[in-house]
Structures are given as structure tokens and as C-alpha cells.
Amino acid sequence: MDDQNKNLILATVLSFLVVMTWFWLFPPEEAPITDLPPVAESLDATTPTAANDVTALTTTTPDASETDVEVARIAIETPEFKGSLSLQGARIDDLSLTQYREELAEDSPIVRLLKPVGDAEAYFATFGWASADGLSADQVPGPDTIWSLETGDVLTPETPVTLRWDNGAGQIFRTEISVDSDFMFDYAQSVENTGTSDITLRPYGLIRRHGIPADLKNFFILHEGLVRMTDGELEETKYSKVVDYSVDPSEGTQAERLEASENGWIGYTDHFWMTTLIPEQGRPFRSTSKYFDSRDLYQAEAVMPLETVAPGELTVVTTRLYAGAKEWEAIRNYENEEGVTGFLDSIDWGWFFFLTKPIFWLLHNLNVIIGNMGWSIIALTFILKALVLPLAYKSFVSMAKMKELQPEMEALKERSGDDKQALQQGMMKLYKDNKVNPAAGCVPILLQIPIFFSLYKVIFVTIELRHAPWIGWIKDLSAPDTSSIINLFGLLPWGTPEPGSIVALVAIGIMPIVLGISMWLQQKLNPAPSDPTQKMIFAYMPWVFMFMLGSFASGLVLYWITNNIITFIQQYTIMRSHGSKPDLFGNMTSGFKKSAAASDAKSKDK
Incomplete structure (x- = not known):
């Protein structure tokens, strides 16, 4: 993945983080409550048009x-x-x-x-x-x-x-x-x-x-x-x-x-x-x-x-x-x-109405069949992932090939030194010889953002999610996870912090923690950025999201967890099918071709 595409992904993610952080730290003030006297105003009936x-x-x-x-x-x-x-x-x-x-x-x-x-x-x-x-x-x-x-x-x-x-x-x-x-x-x-x-x-x-x-x-x-x-x-x-x-x-x-x-x-x-x-x-x-x-x-x-x-x-x-x-x-x-006429538009579908309307229609009908909104969200996520799989497949294949090429990329950087033009030309040749499209890695993120916001809109504005239970302690999918690490998720005798308090921001529940782990797992399959700053930002990102999304609706967190797990399974399977065997610690063992290519690159470097 070249620097331009890394910057695109980084800018997209950072923009998302800025928006979420702003509304997390500075929520809008609630309107004051006013006691109102009786009124005496007249109905206007001036000249009609x-x-x-x-x-x-x-x-x-x-x-x-x-x-x-x-x-x-x-x-x-x-x-x-x-x-x-x-x-x-x-x-x-x-x-x-x-x-x-x-x-x-x-x-x-x-x-x-x-x-x-x-x-x-x-x-x-x-x-x-x-x-x-x-x-x-x-x-x-x-x-x-x-x-x-x-x-x-x-x-x-x-x-x-x-x-x-x-x-x-x-x-x-x-x-x-x-x-x-x-x-x-x-x-x-x-x-x-x-x-x-x-x-x-x-x-x-x-x-x-x-x-x-x-x-x-x-x-x-x-x-x-x-x-x-x-x-x-x-x-x-x-x-x-x-x-x-x-x-x-x-x-x-x-x-x-x-x-x-x-x-x-x-x-x-x-x-x-x-x-x-x-x-x-x-x-x-x-x-x-x-x-x-x-x-x-x-x-x-x-x-x-x-x-x-x-x-x-x-x-x-x-x-x-x-x-x-x-x-x-x-x-x-x-x-x-x-x-x-147009009565369905009385529900606030938002700017992405072309996505929110069909997404809710599908979620509603899944709930009619399944009878539980939580499992319906999981089923919806499987369906959405299946719909974008053809595009995602090409992206995952490209990312798998790029991760395999990382040893050769590192060798190329050592040979090029400070000559950025030679490095750029060498990278383009490496991509061309191995038929890799570095821009393809952006597709999953760019596809996921509008779907995420559309589902966030659906979960937030539709009454069907209000007070809808899933399993165990999740009694309301439109509200945040009520469990808390403060009392070891109910094992200790004291209660959880009041919603909206400073302590509640860090006293996250089980679902946000699972979300952070699932993001970390999925991230381990992606090519690591070459820039140290970008690498550090991406390393911390799962845990930042874990705390930020802890106060989001449980239904949205459930969608994201399911999406991450499905993405991990898809990407892992595709990487294995192309001769790579990734592990969770960032190592990569491949077949004979990859080992030979890496050895050859080191020999040339010497």
C-alpha cells in the first residue's frame, strides 16, 4: 500500500474519530424546562391564495x-x-x-x-x-x-x-x-x-x-x-x-x-x-x-x-x-x-435515506422471522457482508499479496535509502510484477463508513429498537451496554456508574471490550504502515474505538463486532488460500515462493 493510499485511509479514520470525539466530549445542551401559562391567540385566516x-x-x-x-x-x-x-x-x-x-x-x-x-x-x-x-x-x-x-x-x-x-x-x-x-x-x-x-x-x-x-x-x-x-x-x-x-x-x-x-x-x-x-x-x-x-x-x-x-x-x-x-x-x-402520501418520510431517514430505508426494511423483516432484534442485527450484518463480498474479495486478495510482499518492500527501502523517487519507482514495479492494486485496500473502509452511519441512524431513530432486548444483560439495544468493568461485570456487589458521568466513560462494558479485541484481530491481518507515526496510530486505534463506542447503542456495537468477526474470517481464509499463514502476532509464514523471494532480496541487498 503506497503512502497516498495510507494517507487516504488515515484521513478517513481520523475524520471519523474527530466527529465522534467532539460529540462524546461536548454533547449538545438540553433545552430548559419551562412552566407555561394558558394562552390566548387567534387562528389566522387571512386571504387565501x-x-x-x-x-x-x-x-x-x-x-x-x-x-x-x-x-x-x-x-x-x-x-x-x-x-x-x-x-x-x-x-x-x-x-x-x-x-x-x-x-x-x-x-x-x-x-x-x-x-x-x-x-x-x-x-x-x-x-x-x-x-x-x-x-x-x-x-x-x-x-x-x-x-x-x-x-x-x-x-x-x-x-x-x-x-x-x-x-x-x-x-x-x-x-x-x-x-x-x-x-x-x-x-x-x-x-x-x-x-x-x-x-x-x-x-x-x-x-x-x-x-x-x-x-x-x-x-x-x-x-x-x-x-x-x-x-x-x-x-x-x-x-x-x-x-x-x-x-x-x-x-x-x-x-x-x-x-x-x-x-x-x-x-x-x-x-x-x-x-x-x-x-x-x-x-x-x-x-x-x-x-x-x-x-x-x-x-x-x-x-x-x-x-x-x-x-x-x-x-x-x-x-x-x-x-x-x-x-x-x-x-x-x-x-x-x-x-x-409520503407518510413514511415522517420517520427521519436522514441524508442516506437510500440506504437507511432498505436497511430498516430488511432488519424489520428479519425480526418478523427471528423474533429478536439482536439476532436480527447479526443476520443483517451477514447479508450486508455477502452483498459487498465481490468487491471485498478483490480487496482482501490485494491486501494478502501486499502483506506477502512486505519483506521485499523492506529490502527495497534499505536499497533506496533517501532516494524517494527510486523507492516510488521500485514500488510501482513491484506492484506491477505481482499484479497488486494498492488502492484496493481502501475499498472495505470506504464501503463500511456509509453502511455504519446508516445503521447508526436506523438504530437511533426507529422505535422498533427502543427497549428491544437481545440476551442476558442486554435489555435495550438502543441504549449502551449496562455492564461495567468497575464491578467486574456484576461479580462485585456495587453498582455501575451513572450514565453520562466521567467514570462511565472509562467504565466500559463487555461488548465494547469485545469490539476492541475484534478490531485488533482484524487489524493484525492488514499490511503494517511503513511510517512509524501511522503505525503507532493504527496500533492504538482499536482501543481508542473501544472506549469511544462504549457509550453507543448496544445494537450498533453488536453490528460492528459481527462485522469485524466476519471480515476477519473472510480475510484469514483468503490469505490462507493464497499460500499465506498469518498469526495474531504479526508474523507471516508462506510457501516456498515467498521464502525464496525474501532470500533473493536479501542476497541482492548484500
């Missing part, structure tokens, strides 16, 4: 103040949820996910997704109508309207509920709310015009979030904040960027308003959870993101086109609300079977 194909909207919308009124609630009971919705504003504002706990412990509280006004970090969805022509603002239902229950008493997948509100001016509004067995609510908003003249109005849905979530990860590899699809174009905006488009309520201005002509959705995404408004696909709507600085309030809106209702007519518009875990299978079903 031509995309909605309607005339100018001049009247204001109903008051959307969030007063905490004691009203009746309707229980929500599904296989995934428990909670309630409020008759004030038909709000879904009390929702917990029964299948997910905050921590791994069995007595840990279940995850609470939505919270009513009055609770810290209030977070809810509400639906209503904006007046346009023939109605005043107080004649349409808004976020504070007190509805009456017309049918149903508990919202379940089998029993929808219907809410009713009569404005006393000839219009009767109803909202039928249904829910499926996964995470989707349907809001069928209707208005019956029993008056004597036409009315014009538009339905809307909105999501309000009081402040950023306390458990915001704020990590570079993960998107948290606004997420929306507008006519096939995905937008991901972090909370800090949403703030840049704040609204001055006194001026009635808007922030980040987009007009969707056919399809889309808008909402907020967390690490594992999401709340998203989904208007009827195939119809235009207005997608708006706002931030109210005075109340630290984030608001996402889906405002549908104007509806004109003649006397004696009834209009129904259905908007959907996804509120729950970002489960790949459920989201894929809504996209493929129920026509929610």
Missing part, C-alpha cells in the same frame, strides 16, 4: 383563547391508547400510549403524549370552523366552544362519538370522531344549514404545543420539531428555526404558510412520537407553521378550502389526526393502504 381557488376571505376567525373550563370529558380506550377528549373545542388533549413506558423498568409510567391546558407542556389538537360570509365569528365553533355529546359515551375502535353544537342562527354543527386500533383519529366535521341564505366558511384543524418538550434530544443525527409534506416535498424544521418565523398577533401576520394543491400533512415529531394533521388527500389545503413568542406557543394548522352551504344542504369534511408512536409498519400501512 389562488391554490385554494376561492375568493378573498375578509372576515375574522372565531376566538381561539385557551381558557381552562371544567367541562365533561369522553373516555378514549383502544389497544394503543387510554385518555380522554374534552367537549371544550372537541380537543384531544389527554392521551397516553399504553404499549410504551418511559423507562425500561416494569413499574415505569407509560408514555403520556398529549396534555390539557393547565398542565406543564400542554400539547393538544383541536378542530373547528372559520367564518367567511353569512356568519359572524361567534356563530362558528372554535377551540373554546362547548360541544354537547349527541351519540356514544366512550370512544373506541368500535364505537365512535358524535358532538353537536347549534349556533342558534340556523346552522347545526356536528363532529363525528372515530379511532382505529392503531394511532389514527378521524374528525368528520359537518354543518347543516337550516337557515334561509347561503353561508361560506372553512374547516380547520390545529395542533398546539406549549414550549419545546423537556426530553428534547437536540442531537445532530435526529430531527425534532415541525414536519410536513406539501405536494410531495418534505420539510423538517427544528424548533429553533420555527421560532425564527414568529407571529406578531397584533399585526395578524403569518409564518411559513404553504398552499398544498393535492396532498400533504403537517405536525410535530419527537424522537419516537408524532402528532400530525392529515387533510383529505387529493384536495387543496393551507399548511401553516407559527410561533407565538409572547406565550412560547408552537402551532401547526391545516386549513381547508372554503365551503359554501346553501339552505337545506349539509357539508361534511373529514380531517385525520395521527397521534402516537412512529411505528414503521403502522405508518407504512397508512401510506400504502390508506393513501397518506
Whole structure:
């Protein structure tokens, strides 16, 4: 391997080390927790654009103040949820996910997704109508309207509920709310015009979030904040960027308003959870993101086109609300079977989406067959290694030949002395005579880097790895190895250091140690760099990675261990098939040809 290729590999590895070290030593600060008061802001319904194909909207919308009124609630009971919705504003504002706990412990509280006004970090969805022509603002239902229950008493997948509100001016509004067995609510908003003249109005849905979530990860590899699809174009905006488009309520201005002509959705995404408004696909709507600085309030809106209702007519518009875990299978079903365009992109696949999507698809299906995510990661690694084997084979053959040529290379360096040109020419001739491509040794590293980052992304962002056990002490593949050398991996009576502490950085577990050993073994089969500095860096690299990756997800460490072991076996087998017998101490014994070549080189040197 010539110096240019050694420098390429060294630069690649050092760049990786710099990035990992930076985020290891200087993790992003967590956002402060803020207690938030109730808010009183209005829904903006200024003039729509031509995309909605309607005339100018001049009247204001109903008051959307969030007063905490004691009203009746309707229980929500599904296989995934428990909670309630409020008759004030038909709000879904009390929702917990029964299948997910905050921590791994069995007595840990279940995850609470939505919270009513009055609770810290209030977070809810509400639906209503904006007046346009023939109605005043107080004649349409808004976020504070007190509805009456017309049918149903508990919202379940089998029993929808219907809410009713009569404005006393000839219009009767109803909202039928249904829910499926996964995470989707349907809001069928209707208005019956029993008056004597036409009315014009538009339905809307909105999501309000009081402040950023306390458990915001704020990590570079993960998107948290606004997420929306507008006519096939995905937008991901972090909370800090949403703030840049704040609204001055006194001026009635808007922030980040987009007009969707056919399809889309808008909402907020967390690490594992999401709340998203989904208007009827195939119809235009207005997608708006706002931030109210005075109340630290984030608001996402889906405002549908104007509806004109003649006397004696009834209009129904259905908007959907996804509120729950970002489960790949459920989201894929809504996209493929129920026509929610691009919904799978609500999962943060990252820049390498062309790798992360198929990798997760394969991992998911392996888990369906095997039933354990740990063994599925191992099986995935075997499959990925098999796919790149044709390229890796040529690389391993080249590296085996180069290692065999090392005695001749050393003799050539002694003969050339300080004459670098003669050394370079001699190396090129040696490579040519033995049909060796020194650049081929870079292929395994260059192939492994995007696959590694893609798998890191998959393990970090997908909920399917959250709290997924493997064997023994590995109870959560999305978390670091919980064993520790401090207590001899559980043999001594004291506990392990707190995650994130200085001691925890060096008190690594069993899996990182196995990783370091596997990297060392694999490295022993590679040609040693001729430069002393490079040789020292490569010698320490396995042990540096051992400590650095000790705080990474166990699933990622498991992948890397498996990858190293497979690579070692492949490379060792190929080297043996070419007449070389490597050992773990850097010695090399070969067949008669190699011994003869080395002896001949020494004779010429004398």
C-alpha cells in the first residue's frame, strides 16, 4: 500500500474519530424546562391564495383563547391508547400510549403524549370552523366552544362519538370522531344549514404545543420539531428555526404558510412520537407553521378550502389526526393502504435515506422471522457482508499479496535509502510484477463508513429498537451496554456508574471490550504502515474505538463486532488460500515462493 493510499485511509479514520470525539466530549445542551401559562391567540385566516381557488376571505376567525373550563370529558380506550377528549373545542388533549413506558423498568409510567391546558407542556389538537360570509365569528365553533355529546359515551375502535353544537342562527354543527386500533383519529366535521341564505366558511384543524418538550434530544443525527409534506416535498424544521418565523398577533401576520394543491400533512415529531394533521388527500389545503413568542406557543394548522352551504344542504369534511408512536409498519400501512402520501418520510431517514430505508426494511423483516432484534442485527450484518463480498474479495486478495510482499518492500527501502523517487519507482514495479492494486485496500473502509452511519441512524431513530432486548444483560439495544468493568461485570456487589458521568466513560462494558479485541484481530491481518507515526496510530486505534463506542447503542456495537468477526474470517481464509499463514502476532509464514523471494532480496541487498 503506497503512502497516498495510507494517507487516504488515515484521513478517513481520523475524520471519523474527530466527529465522534467532539460529540462524546461536548454533547449538545438540553433545552430548559419551562412552566407555561394558558394562552390566548387567534387562528389566522387571512386571504387565501389562488391554490385554494376561492375568493378573498375578509372576515375574522372565531376566538381561539385557551381558557381552562371544567367541562365533561369522553373516555378514549383502544389497544394503543387510554385518555380522554374534552367537549371544550372537541380537543384531544389527554392521551397516553399504553404499549410504551418511559423507562425500561416494569413499574415505569407509560408514555403520556398529549396534555390539557393547565398542565406543564400542554400539547393538544383541536378542530373547528372559520367564518367567511353569512356568519359572524361567534356563530362558528372554535377551540373554546362547548360541544354537547349527541351519540356514544366512550370512544373506541368500535364505537365512535358524535358532538353537536347549534349556533342558534340556523346552522347545526356536528363532529363525528372515530379511532382505529392503531394511532389514527378521524374528525368528520359537518354543518347543516337550516337557515334561509347561503353561508361560506372553512374547516380547520390545529395542533398546539406549549414550549419545546423537556426530553428534547437536540442531537445532530435526529430531527425534532415541525414536519410536513406539501405536494410531495418534505420539510423538517427544528424548533429553533420555527421560532425564527414568529407571529406578531397584533399585526395578524403569518409564518411559513404553504398552499398544498393535492396532498400533504403537517405536525410535530419527537424522537419516537408524532402528532400530525392529515387533510383529505387529493384536495387543496393551507399548511401553516407559527410561533407565538409572547406565550412560547408552537402551532401547526391545516386549513381547508372554503365551503359554501346553501339552505337545506349539509357539508361534511373529514380531517385525520395521527397521534402516537412512529411505528414503521403502522405508518407504512397508512401510506400504502390508506393513501397518506409520503407518510413514511415522517420517520427521519436522514441524508442516506437510500440506504437507511432498505436497511430498516430488511432488519424489520428479519425480526418478523427471528423474533429478536439482536439476532436480527447479526443476520443483517451477514447479508450486508455477502452483498459487498465481490468487491471485498478483490480487496482482501490485494491486501494478502501486499502483506506477502512486505519483506521485499523492506529490502527495497534499505536499497533506496533517501532516494524517494527510486523507492516510488521500485514500488510501482513491484506492484506491477505481482499484479497488486494498492488502492484496493481502501475499498472495505470506504464501503463500511456509509453502511455504519446508516445503521447508526436506523438504530437511533426507529422505535422498533427502543427497549428491544437481545440476551442476558442486554435489555435495550438502543441504549449502551449496562455492564461495567468497575464491578467486574456484576461479580462485585456495587453498582455501575451513572450514565453520562466521567467514570462511565472509562467504565466500559463487555461488548465494547469485545469490539476492541475484534478490531485488533482484524487489524493484525492488514499490511503494517511503513511510517512509524501511522503505525503507532493504527496500533492504538482499536482501543481508542473501544472506549469511544462504549457509550453507543448496544445494537450498533453488536453490528460492528459481527462485522469485524466476519471480515476477519473472510480475510484469514483468503490469505490462507493464497499460500499465506498469518498469526495474531504479526508474523507471516508462506510457501516456498515467498521464502525464496525474501532470500533473493536479501542476497541482492548484500
